[in-house]
Amino acid sequence: MFFKHESSFIDEGAVVGDGTKIWHFCHIQKGAVIGKDCSLGQNVNIGNNVKIGNGVKIQNNVSVYEGVEIEDNVFCGPSCVFTNVVTPRAHFPVHGVYAKTLIKEGASLGANCTVVCGHTIGKSAMIAAGAVVTTDVKDYALMAGVPAKQIGWVCECGKKLGVDLKCQCGRQYKMTRGFLAPAALGMTDK
Numbered sequence: 708m709f710f711k712h713e714s715s716f717i718d719e720g721a722v723v724g725d726g727t728k729i730w731h732f733c734h735i736q737k738g739a740v741i742g743k744d745c746s747l748g749q750n751v752n753i754g755n756n757v758k759i760g761n762g763v764k765i766q767n768n769v770s771v772y773e774g775v776e777i778e779d780n781v782f783c784g785p786s787c788v789f790t791n792v793v794t795p796r797a798h799f800p801v802h803g804v805y806a807k808t809l810i811k812e813g814a815s816l817g818a819n820c821t822v823v824c825g826h827t828i829g830k831s832a833m834i835a836a837g838a839v840v841t842t843d844v845k846d847y848a849l850m851a852g853v854p855a856k857q858i859g860w861v862c863e864c865g866k867k868l869g870v871d872l873k874c875q876c877g878r879q880y881k882m883t884r885g886f887l888a889p890a891a892l893g894m895t896d897k
Contacts, residue, residue: 708725708726709723709724709725709726709727709728709729710727710728710729711723711729711733712729712730712731712732712733714731714732715729715730715731715732715733715734715735716733716734716735717729717735718734718735718736718737718739719737720737720738721735721736721737721738721739721740721741721753722739722740722741723735723741724741724742724743724744724745724761725743725744726743726744726745727741727742727743727744727745727746727747728745728746728747729747729751730746730747730748730749730751731749731750732749732750733747733749733750733751733752733753734751734752734753735753736752736753736754736755736757737755737756738755738756738757739753739754739755739756739757739758739759740757740758740759741753741759741763742759742760742761742762742763742779743761743762744761744762745759745761745762745763745764745765746763746764746765747765748765748766748767748768748769748785749767749768750767750768751765751767751768751769751770751771752769752770752771753771754770754771754772754773754774754775754791755773756773757771757772757773757775757776757777758776758777759771759776759777760777760778760779760780760781760812761779761780762779762780763777763779763780763781763782763783764781764782764783765783766782766783766784766785766786766787766818767785767786768785768786769783769785769786769787769788769789770788770789771783771789772789772790772791772805773791773803773805774791774805774806774807774808774824775789775791775808775809775810775824776807776808776809776810777810778809778810778811778812778813778814779812779813780812780813781810781811781812781813781814781815781816782814782815782816783810783816784815784816784817784818784819784820784836785818785819786818786819787816787817787818787819787820787821787822788819788820788821788822789808789821789822789824790806790808790821790822790823790824791805791806791808791824792805792806792824793806793823793824793825805824806824806825807824807825808822808824808825808826808827808828809826809827809828810822810827810828811827811828811829811830811831811832811846812830812831813830813831813863814828814829814830814831814832814833814834814844815832815833815834815865816828816834817833817834817835817836817837817838818836818837819836819837820834820835820836820837820838820839820840820855821838821839821840822834822840823839823840823841826840826841826842826843826844827843827844828840828843828844829843829844829845829846829847829848830846830847831846831847831861831862831863832844832845832846832847832848832849832850832861833848833849833850833861833865834850834851834855835849835850835851835852835855837853838850838851838852838853838855839852839853839854839855840854840855841854841855842854842855844857845857845885845886845887846886846887846888847860847861847862847863847868847880847887848860848861848887849861849867860872860880860887862874862876862878862880863878863889864876864878868880872887872890
């Protein structure tokens with residue numbers, strides 16, 4: 708069972724998981740699959756054939772267009788923007804040929820950020836409010852600016868990591884060939 712506000716529409720052929728809440732003025736289009744325990748704020752549009760994982764929070768005024776896939780436990784801040792065509796023209800429509808965008812598990816997209824299509828946002832990455840993502844983003848990367856540049860690393864819990872790559876929450880990370888990963892030893896899961 709899921710909750711849908713009476714002002715929202717779910718097209719035939721869309722699937723919504725148990726425990727999901729769909730608030731005012733939302734539209735879930737045909738072929739969309741939304742996981743369990745998600746929350747879609749006011750005025751959210753989920754495009755045709757979009758796949759959204761479990762535990763995803765999509766704040767007010769977000770449109771997730773066809774070609775975008777969102778994995779589990781992703782946070783999409785208010786008015787964040789996705790695109791799905793690299794060079795759109797009204798008089799030259801692409802008719803279903805969309806660039807793929809993947810938002811990996813646990814990533815957070817800040818308010819009013821833009822994710823240009825054709826890129827992957829890494830696991831537990833954090834995109835600052837207002838940033839414009841024009842490249843792939845590494846797991847645990849902290850991105851800010853226009854265009855977005857990496858300004859640090861973040862823990863799975865969301866706190867910025869210092870140079871020792873240890874978080875206040877007890878998690879510890881290591882660098883391997885320019886990529887950050889949880890350290891196998893000494894990790895605690897608080």
